[in-house]
């Protein structure tokens with residue numbers, strides 16, 4: 001992407017403002033903005049003071065060593081992450097619930113910190129007996145069962161490097177990742193539950209491992225009880241392995257810079273990258289951001305991050321951050337619409353959840369399904385909402401604020417990436433004036449900027465390339481096995497000390513950041529550089545629309561013509577008049593230049609398995625090209641459907 005144009009026209013103006021709700025600030029961990037000033041004055045001292053909240057077996061010698069683009073945080077310090085997430089809570093809070101787990105069929109378990117500690121120690125001992133030791137890679141391919149965080153923490157206890165592969169991935173995707181990581185052991189389940197059906201996890205593994213000879217042992221958690229194939233000498237049941245293991249396990253003392261895990265990115269833009277995260281800085285980063293952004297009061301909060309642990313959001317904000325902070329979390333195995341579309345809301349009512357953190361894609365599904373589902377339940381326990389994964393359309397933000405939060409819960413729109421390990425742009429809920437659709441400001445100590453093509457900082461209300469100009473503790477250290485690609489991808493466009501995010505953004509007059517989607521998705525229309533996201537937001541602003549994806553198609557007259565794929569709310573019916581209305585709505589909202597040339601109504605949009613819209617595939621369809629990499633696509637049939645729709649769509653204007 002070396003010479004790609006990074007400029008973007010900014011069109012959408014969103015003027016709604018929401019102040020922190022009355023009463024929230026009075027009990028918030030952060031009640032004034034001195035935290036920004038302190039962190040600005042001396043960011044190393046800020047991170048060092050946050051690091052003091054953790055338990056170190058040896059103190060660090062230096063907070064930061066920055067030899068761009070290579071970084072070390074807390075060099076010389078030693079610690080074990082599982083000790084920080086478990087052992088240190090046992091003194092005072094052994095009986096606190098770590099996870100309320102609910103299986104999709106309805107089983108409920110309350111797992112205390114003491115329970116989790118015991119399970120982690122036993123499984124760590126079992127892994128050790130299989131020959132796993134410090135630095136070995138362990139693959140994990142599971143659904144959202146309690147044994148998943150147990151397996152991750154057991155690896156961390158031994159200093160083994162886990163690589164979690166999302167349980168919705170195919171055998172081929174697992175094989176590629178296991179080969180890349182050279183995993184020695186793989187932990188899986190017989191099967192998982194999804195929308196009432198059994199997902200054949202173990203079968204997928206049997207196929208995946210045909211081409212991944214490094215894996216010598218497979219550990220299988222019995223979950224569904226379905227029949228599975230068995231390879232003698234390789235496969236073992238989890239319950240057999242842990243049965244005879246003691247309830248304690250000596251933790252490996254790790255260097256702050258020792259690897260913790262490899263995680264492959266979602267693959268929205270192309271071939272996934274194996275992102276490596278390390279120990280000390282990562283834990284400081286995720287524990288601090290989790291605590292301050294979600295305003296965690298561990299003695300009273302019931303926190304629910306509804307992501308899958310297979311994504312970075314789950315790693316940082318279901319497992320490591322929350323456990324380091326002694327939080328009580330909700331963990332749910334299945335689909336949001338099983339047995340009906342109110343499953344989440346029934347769970348919030350059941351566990352009296354106080355914080356909900358989810359993705360725009362989920363919020364837009366709920367919008368599509370209708371407000372009657374949340375309305376059936378008592379959601380009054382909620383006091384804070386969060387979103388992550390994509391830019392959130394202002395209308396979806398307002399919907400979340402109104403129908404889920406009852407206009408009483410701040411919404412924290414958190415921008416970050418697998419590579420950044422922790423949230424970097426976000427409100428602080430007790431003090432930040434919120435604007436729907438804006439991630440607001442960089443977290444204390446973080447320096448973000450927006451560059452034009454030439455690496456010059458752009459002024460207000462101008463789009464450009466989002467960059468980070470100062471290291472932060474949870475940043476990834478490399479791409480596994482490919483240091484050159486790491487430098488090339490993130491630290492070459494503007495030199496080795498500026499991190500290129502790949503996302504577009506603008507700042508408003510108040511210095512608020514507005515994410516505009518991927519630089520790769522920006523369109524060239526009649527001499528303008530348009531963000532797909534702003535046009536999508538203008539469409540979602542129309543009362544009939546639940547979701548929209550905008551791409552461009554090569555066009556002789558305008559260079560690129562705008563094509564919009566639109567999903568309506570369940571209660572709406574589409575016809576020619578509505579399509580004309582939608583085009584006008586965009587023109588009015590953000591300008592004639594952005595009026596889609598063609599609009600195609602569709603029931604669904606192609607998404608990654610983490611739920612992000614994959615515009616590059618729609619672009620391929622719109623331009624009649626063969627599809628690019630589809631290995632991370634979740635809903636393959638929708639692309640065929642859209643192809644057919646596109647072929648029979650009415651003439652464009």
Ligand code: ATP
Nearest residue numbers: 265266267268269389390391414415416417418515
């Ligand atoms: P790949 O890098 O393989 O294409 P990916 O970028 O989708 O995959 P992730 O690391 O899961 O993989 O996603 C990070 C990206 O998600 C960000 O770069 C950004 O585009 C988007 N994103 C996440 N949170 C937000 C947010 N709050 N606002 C806007 N965009 C967001």
Ligand code: MG
Nearest residue numbers: 265269417502
């Ligand atoms: Mg990315």
